Amino acid sequence: MSQDELLQEVTATDYKYGFYSDIETDRMDAGLSEDVIRRISAKKMEPQWMTEWRLEAYRIWLEMDEPDWANVNYQKVDFQAISYYAAPVKKQITSLDEVDPELLKTFEKLGISLNEQKRLSGVAMDIIVDSVSVATTFKKTLAEKGVIFCSMSEAIQEHPELVKKYLGTVIPRTDNYYAALNSAVFTDGSFCYIPKGVRCPMELSTYFRINEANTGQFERTLIVADEGSFVSYLEGCTAPQRDENQLHAAVVELVALDHAEIKYSTVQNWYPGDAEGKGGVYNFVTKRGICEAYAKISWTQVETGSAVTWKYPSCILKGDYSIGEFYSVALTNHHQQADTGTKMIHLGRNTKSTIISKGISAGQSHNSYRGLVRMGPRAENARNFSQCDSLLMGDRCGAHTFPYIEVKNSTARTEHEATTSKIGEDQIFYCQQRGLNMEAAIALIINGYAKEVLNQLPMEFAVEAQKLLAISLEGSVG
Amino acid sequence: MLEIRELYASIGEKEILRGVNLTVKPGEVHAIMGPNGSGKSTLSSVIAGREEYQVTSGDVLWDGKSILELAPEERAHLGLFLGFQYPVEIPGVSVSNFVKTALNAVRAARGEEALDASSMLKKMREALQLLEMDKGFLSRSLNEGFSGGEKKRNEIFQMAMLEPRLAILDETDSGLDIDALRIVAQGVNGLRSAKASFVVITHYQRLLDYIIPDVVHVLLNGRIVKVGDKSLAYALEERGYDWIKKEVE
Ligand SMILES: Nc1ncnc2c1ncn2[C@@H]1O[C@H](COP(=O)(O)OP(=O)(O)OP(=O)(O)O)[C@@H](O)[C@H]1O
Ligand SMILES: [Mg+2]
Numbered sequence: 001m002s003q004d005e006l007l008q009e010v011t012a013t014d015y016k017y018g019f020y021s022d023i024e025t026d027r028m029d030a031g032l033s034e035d036v037i038r039r040i041s042a043k044k045m046e047p048q049w050m051t052e053w054r055l056e057a058y059r060i061w062l063e064m065d066e067p068d069w070a071n072v073n074y075q076k077v078d079f080q081a082i083s084y085y086a087a088p089v090k091k092q093i094t095s096l097d098e099v100d101p102e103l104l105k106t107f108e109k110l111g112i113s114l115n116e117q118k119r120l121s122g123v124a125m126d127i128i129v130d131s132v133s134v135a136t137t138f139k140k141t142l143a144e145k146g147v148i149f150c151s152m153s154e155a156i157q158e159h160p161e162l163v164k165k166y167l168g169t170v171i172p173r174t175d176n177y178y179a180a181l182n183s184a185v186f187t188d189g190s191f192c193y194i195p196k197g198v199r200c201p202m203e204l205s206t207y208f209r210i211n212e213a214n215t216g217q218f219e220r221t222l223i224v225a226d227e228g229s230f231v232s233y234l235e236g237c238t239a240p241q242r243d244e245n246q247l248h249a250a251v252v253e254l255v256a257l258d259h260a261e262i263k264y265s266t267v268q269n270w271y272p273g274d275a276e277g278k279g280g281v282y283n284f285v286t287k288r289g290i291c292e293a294y295a296k297i298s299w300t301q302v303e304t305g306s307a308v309t310w311k312y313p314s315c316i317l318k319g320d321y322s323i324g325e326f327y328s329v330a331l332t333n334h335h336q337q338a339d340t341g342t343k344m345i346h347l348g349r350n351t352k353s354t355i356i357s358k359g360i361s362a363g364q365s366h367n368s369y370r371g372l373v374r375m376g377p378r379a380e381n382a383r384n385f386s387q388c389d390s391l392l393m394g395d396r397c398g399a400h401t402f403p404y405i406e407v408k409n410s411t412a413r414t415e416h417e418a419t420t421s422k423i424g425e426d427q428i429f430y431c432q433q434r435g436l437n438m439e440a441a442i443a444l445i446i447n448g449y450a451k452e453v454l455n456q457l458p459m460e461f462a463v464e465a466q467k468l469l470a471i472s473l474e475g476s477v478g
Numbered sequence: 479m480l481e482i483r484e485l486y487a488s489i490g491e492k493e494i495l496r497g498v499n500l501t502v503k504p505g506e507v508h509a510i511m512g513p514n515g516s517g518k519s520t521l522s523s524v525i526a527g528r529e530e531y532q533v534t535s536g537d538v539l540w541d542g543k544s545i546l547e548l549a550p551e552e553r554a555h556l557g558l559f560l561g562f563q564y565p566v567e568i569p570g571v572s573v574s575n576f577v578k579t580a581l582n583a584v585r586a587a588r589g590e591e592a593l594d595a596s597s598m599l600k601k602m603r604e605a606l607q608l609l610e611m612d613k614g615f616l617s618r619s620l621n622e623g624f625s626g627g628e629k630k631r632n633e634i635f636q637m638a639m640l641e642p643r644l645a646i647l648d649e650t651d652s653g654l655d656i657d658a659l660r661i662v663a664q665g666v667n668g669l670r671s672a673k674a675s676f677v678v679i680t681h682y683q684r685l686l687d688y689i690i691p692d693v694v695h696v697l698l699n700g701r702i703v704k705v706g707d708k709s710l711a712y713a714l715e716e717r718g719y720d721w722i723k724k725e726v727e
Contacts, residue, residue: 424566425530426566427566427567427568429526429528429550430562430565430566430568431568431580432527432549432550432551432554433526433527433550433551433553433554433559433560433562434554434576434580434583434584434636434640435551435554435555435580435581435583435584435587435640436551436579436580436583437549437551437583438549438551440579440583444568444571444575444576444579445568445571447570447571448568448569448570448571448619448620449569449570450570451570451571452570
């Protein structure tokens with residue numbers, strides 16, 4: 001592909017998603033109604049069945065109440081005040097000078113190059129050209145293996161049979177308030193299909209795809225791993241993504257057919273609001289996977305961002321001998337609130353699940369682990385092991401653990417361990433005596449504490465996640 | 479190199495150090511002995527800069543300059559090392575990662591480049607050999623599940639890696655078997671030949687057979703009440719502290 005063609009493709013892409021085009025004209029007025037949903041669907045040139053699917057979701061949503069059982073407090077969202085079709089970057093940014101200096105500082109700390117910084121803040125074209133060329137070669141390798149990896153909008157157009165077959169099967173529209181809303185109004189997200197017996201040759205990441213199409217605040221992701229296949233998927237880049245929008249309600253569905261394995265890693269660093277607790281993203285996400293026989297789904301998450309997080313990546317262990325894993329580090333600082341955990345639903349025989357949750361609370365934040373382990377009547381010899389640790393920094397923050405266990409089969413076993421600890425003055429002093437400053441000492445201790453989870457992440461991701469944990473705690477001590 | 483002048487320190491309302499004087503010259507080894515609770519660990523903490531303790535008067539000089547205003551890590555950067563009486567556990571942080579991070583932090587503070595991976599490894603291997611320690615030790619979580627003796631050896635291992643100019647060893651000999659004691663002494667004597675100074679806090683004269691002190695101090699109730707040579711350590715071992723307490727009265 002020549003440089004010109006590349007450029008053209010980029011410009012076209014940008015136009016399509018309203019990134020550099022005249023955003024005002026591509027932005028719908030605030031408000032939500034059947035008419036708005038029809039218009040979203042029409043703008044995306046969706047087939048009739050998709051429009052109907054959305055409308056049905058909207059009707060379901062109207063009948064539902066916003067949940068309030070989570071251990072979080074926030075100003076309720078005014079759903080009529082949101083524009084449901086708009087580019088996520090409201091301002092057109094042409095130079096780095098216009099980007100929030102705080103954000104640039106964070107980039108620098110993460111060791112992200114200037115070019116990369118421009119790309120991440122949505123600036124320069126030439127760099128996007130670069131990444132498109134990356135994305136293009138990368139698409140070719142995938143195509144050779146028959147792997148489909150594209151935006152959800154594209155999947156609806158190009159692979160309607162797959163979308164129709166699996167969309168909403170793991171998280172039905174009736175599942176919960178935010179999932180219903182997402183089903184009605186989602187604008188984009190990722191779609192991924194790994195054919196039978198294929199080991200996806202590379203880690204798939206929205207990091208690459210996000211350059212082509214900016215995903216909105218209502219992302220919809222669907223990953224289908226056909227029999228005997230394997231895929232490792234990374235969500236969110238480790239660089240901070242500033243989101244000016246208030247509500248982020250994504251839905252992620254994973255389908256692992258017989259003997260398939262999906263490894264899904266997230267490093268979530270949405271804008272957490274400032275030190276006083278103003279602003280920040282409400283991150284209300286529904287993530288769930290279903291495992292057929294001998295399949296395995298492994299969720300790993302490092303959550304440092306958002307003002308309020310409400311998120312429970314879960315596994316339905318439907319097939320016999322299937323395995324679910326959940327590894328989580330959730331860090332809250334300042335006034336952040338996180339209510340996160342998992343659900344492991346054991347339906348099949350000899351199913352196994354592991355939960356390792358590490359909460360870190362600093363400042364005046366609140367960090368809750370909420371987990372459900374359910375052993376169904378057919379779940380003979382099912383096993384669960386849960387370990388939920390909380391680490392407190394200072395005495396103005398809170399850590400809470402809500403483990404729910406339901407066992408309906410007498411041969412099933414669950415094991416739950418929980419600890420709460422504080423970073424000791426003596427640990428910090430010990431590190432300082434060896435030459436580390438206070439912040440380096442805390443970063444070291446935190447990373448040691450979270451190691452079991454960080455070890456689950458792909459190598460480069462783990463390194464960045466470590467830095468992110470350290471940065472997120474800056475200013476929380478001393 | 480280290481000079482402590484009329485040092486008073488307290489925690490809360492409680493005065494623990496009450497006029498300590500101590501001068502350590504390059505290459506010297508000083509032993510501090512004294513009954514439990516006399517303030518030995520407090521003295522080492524205050525020298526190392528632990529904030530819990532308030533210095534109410536007096537001074538601590540390093541190469542003639544006061545270090546009381548320096549943060550603990552800044553004192554470490556000068557070349558001060560404290561071998562802790564009770565080394566803390568840091569779960570999930572391997573010995574090698576910890577030592578690497580520490581050494582590179584000290585180097586950075588001195589404007590030196592970080593050691594590359596192979597030099598770092600080589601240095602660690604040498605230190606392990608000197609201390610007759612197993613390589614597997616490097617990947618263990620710092621002090622977690624270490625036996626008492628292993629913790630103490632780990633302190634000496636870190637000292638060997640950091641090559642301080644002055645090391646305070648707070649009861650590093652307690653809990654060590656005879657072989658380990660000899661090995662620890664080997665580590666100390668190795669550094670000593672390179673002009674490093676030591677303040678060795680101990681309850682037992684035994685250690686001083688291996689590490690011959692230039693001066694022996696007796697700390698009692700927050701004060702150095704007696705100074706002597708090696709023979710003082712023998713006298714204490716034989717007669718305990720009562721005679722000194724009487725002398726003081
Ligand atoms: N953090 C603290 N809070 C309260 N009292 C303290 C604290 N640290 C030390 N002390 C007190 O100060 C006194 C001296 O303690 P220190 O640990 O310095 O003694 P030591 O000479 O090292 O004793 P040992 O030989 O048992 O190690 C003791 O009475 C001790 O209880
Ligand atoms: Mg002591």
